[in-house]
Amino acid sequence: MKILAALGTTSQDAFVVNEVARLAGNTWADVTLLGVETGTSPEIPPFSASFRSDESHPLVQSLRGLRGRFLSRFKAEESPYMETVVDHELVEVESNLWEDLNVLRSARKQLVTRIRPGNAARSILAEARQFPCDLIVIGSSLDGDGNDIGRICRKVIHEAGTSVLVIAKTKLPQRIVACLDHDRVSQHSLEIINQMVTLYQADLEIVGVSTVETLPGEIDDKMGQILKYYAQNGIRTLVRSVPRTSLEAFAAQASRENLVALWMGRQSRLHRFITPRSMDRLLDNSDYSVLILR
Amino acid sequence: MIRTLVSVYPNIASVIAMNYACGLSQVIDMEIQPIFVKEPEPETEAPGVGWVRRTWENSLLDTERDAIDRLIEAERSHCANLARAQVLFGKRDNAILSNLMGGTYDLFVEGSLAGFEKSEFEQRVGSELYRNLPCPVIIARNLIQLQKVLVVFDEEINIGNLLHRLTNLFDGTRFRFDLLYYRFSGAGISVDPIDGAEDLFPEVEAVLSPHGWKPENRLALQGSPQGLVRRIQDYSLIVTCLPQRMGPDSSLVQLLGDTFSPILLFRQ
Numbered sequence: 001m002k003i004l005a006a007l008g009t010t011s012q013d014a015f016v017v018n019e020v021a022r023l024a025g026n027t028w029a030d031v032t033l034l035g036v037e038t039g040t041s042p043e044i045p046p047f048s049a050s051f052r053s054d055e056s057h058p059l060v061q062s063l064r065g066l067r068g069r070f071l072s073r074f075k076a077e078e079s080p081y082m083e084t085v086v087d088h089e090l091v092e093v094e095s096n097l098w099e100d101l102n103v104l105r106s107a108r109k110q111l112v113t114r115i116r117p118g119n120a121a122r123s124i125l126a127e128a129r130q131f132p133c134d135l136i137v138i139g140s141s142l143d144g145d146g147n148d149i150g151r152i153c154r155k156v157i158h159e160a161g162t163s164v165l166v167i168a169k170t171k172l173p174q175r176i177v178a179c180l181d182h183d184r185v186s187q188h189s190l191e192i193i194n195q196m197v198t199l200y201q202a203d204l205e206i207v208g209v210s211t212v213e214t215l216p217g218e219i220d221d222k223m224g225q226i227l228k229y230y231a232q233n234g235i236r237t238l239v240r241s242v243p244r245t246s247l248e249a250f251a252a253q254a255s256r257e258n259l260v261a262l263w264m265g266r267q268s269r270l271h272r273f274i275t276p277r278s279m280d281r282l283l284d285n286s287d288y289s290v291l292i293l294r
Numbered sequence: 295m296i297r298t299l300v301s302v303y304p305n306i307a308s309v310i311a312m313n314y315a316c317g318l319s320q321v322i323d324m325e326i327q328p329i330f331v332k333e334p335e336p337e338t339e340a341p342g343v344g345w346v347r348r349t350w351e352n353s354l355l356d357t358e359r360d361a362i363d364r365l366i367e368a369e370r371s372h373c374a375n376l377a378r379a380q381v382l383f384g385k386r387d388n389a390i391l392s393n394l395m396g397g398t399y400d401l402f403v404e405g406s407l408a409g410f411e412k413s414e415f416e417q418r419v420g421s422e423l424y425r426n427l428p429c430p431v432i433i434a435r436n437l438i439q440l441q442k443v444l445v446v447f448d449e450e451i452n453i454g455n456l457l458h459r460l461t462n463l464f465d466g467t468r469f470r471f472d473l474l475y476y477r478f479s480g481a482g483i484s485v486d487p488i489d490g491a492e493d494l495f496p497e498v499e500a501v502l503s504p505h506g507w508k509p510e511n512r513l514a515l516q517g518s519p520q521g522l523v524r525r526i527q528d529y530s531l532i533v534t535c536l537p538q539r540m541g542p543d544s545s546l547v548q549l550l551g552d553t554f555s556p557i558l559l560f561r562q
Binding site: 223 | 409
């Protein structure tokens with residue numbers, strides 16, 4: 001798995017990094033910590049090439065601090081991200097001749113730290129295009145000056161071709177509520193849900209989005225397959241059917257107590273029932289994270 | 295042995311119903327008869343009679359029959375007394391009611407996904423089938439193994455009568471259960487105990503003792519529907535009576551409409 005975490009200079013970033021570290025610890029993911037500009041001020045000037053030699057720029061300082069925080073979440077001897085480990089290993093170099101060799105081990109998984117200055121949303125999307133990942137993680141208060149919290153998240157959600165986890169505030173959910181309106185659900189997205197459930201020790205609720213009267217057959221079938229998959233993985237899974245005309249209201253209600261996941265993708269029409277405005281409201285008002293699955 | 299009719303259809307609700315019934319059969323002596331009723335398309339008129347009609351019906355049933363057979367066979371390994379599916383053609387609720395009215399069944403099980411609007415649950419329990427059920431019904435909502443049961447009543451339900459019917463149905467079986475008297479009050483999610491609750495359980499001992507049943511807890515709680523639903527969400531079966539009243543005035547409909555747990559309903 002490859003995770004891209006977009007970070008700025010806000011106070012929420014520490015929580016975001018903690019969550020990324022927990023997820024990475026469970027999945028042994030390759031991780032990119034991407035510093036993006038969330039707005040400028042006298043204290044936080046725009047990042048430019050002149051700052052290469054001067055490492056005192058707040059974004060650089062923040063990113064390095066967050067990297068340290070990420071690495072500190074792992075015990076040194078167990079961390080897959082430790083860059084160099086000097087060890088001694090007894091090796092039989094010839095028959096009946098053993099040498100205690102000095103061994104250098106590189107990190108088993110990648111931890112990359114980058115900065116992309118400029119428009120934050122475009123920077124995140126450019127990074128995801130150039131270095132494809134399985135999951136983009138952003139904090140809902142990425143835009144540190146408090147204006148239009150959903151603007152960056154919405155652009156990334158709608159234009160990224162991969163799953164996006166928007167981490168809201170600092171509450172941990174008791175249930176993951178995952179909504180689907182199509183049957184092309186990737187194994188990869190099932191795994192992400194699996195990880196969310198494990199991470200938060202949460203219940204799982206699968207919500208099939210129905211037409212006005214009934215749940216379409218292909219969605220019904222897919223829900224049955226998903227139910228069996230998670231039951232075999234020992235995850236308590238509940239099921240529900242919600243008419244598409246009520247989806248917006250349902251998602252808003254669910255987000256007040258749970259992490260809402262939406263299985264969007266090329267086959268999905270959820271964007272018709274959860275408009276950009278209602279997505280903004282969802283992100284603004286939710287006390288919990290929102291996960292867009294592709 | 296409890297003779298149980300289980301409504302099946304090639305959908306997830308039926309997977310849940312079959313799985314739940316078979317799970318019950320591992321703790322309760324049960325014989326399970328699945329029933330599949332194929333409803334004709336509204337615009338389709340059945341041709342002729344006799345052999346012609348049967349051939350036409352069979353052609354419509356073939357695809358679904360395979361799916362039903364697969365659904366049932368998936369459960370057979372952990373379900374000792376599981377009959378082959380009875381396949382009928384016609385109006386679903388009418389066919390099921392007709393079977394139940396034949397008097398050979400002690401329990402009816404059907405699957406139903408939880409919805410968002412309570413009206414869906416209300417419509418079902420207010421249907422002609424439910425209003426005329428000759429036996430109790432289990433609405434199986436999720437894949438939940440039977441662990442602890444909650445018997446729920448309010449001021450409109452005679453708890454002695456409910457327990458009497460429950461012990462008769464499951465005579466000889468022991469499972470862990472609690473009793474809950476509830477009352478709606480207030481808003482938010484807080485739930486508070488009701489003072490002086492001992493008087494709310496007058497006939498419990500007299501009904502339960504002869505069967506060797508004993509509740510682990512007797513709870514008397516008041517709160518909002520939302521709060522009470524949270525309180526009961528960990529029980530693997532909710533037992534109560536069919537609501538007498540429907541609509542927003544019915545506290546029982548509000549309580550049951552939102553619960554994820556399977557529900558066992560007796561007629562009052």
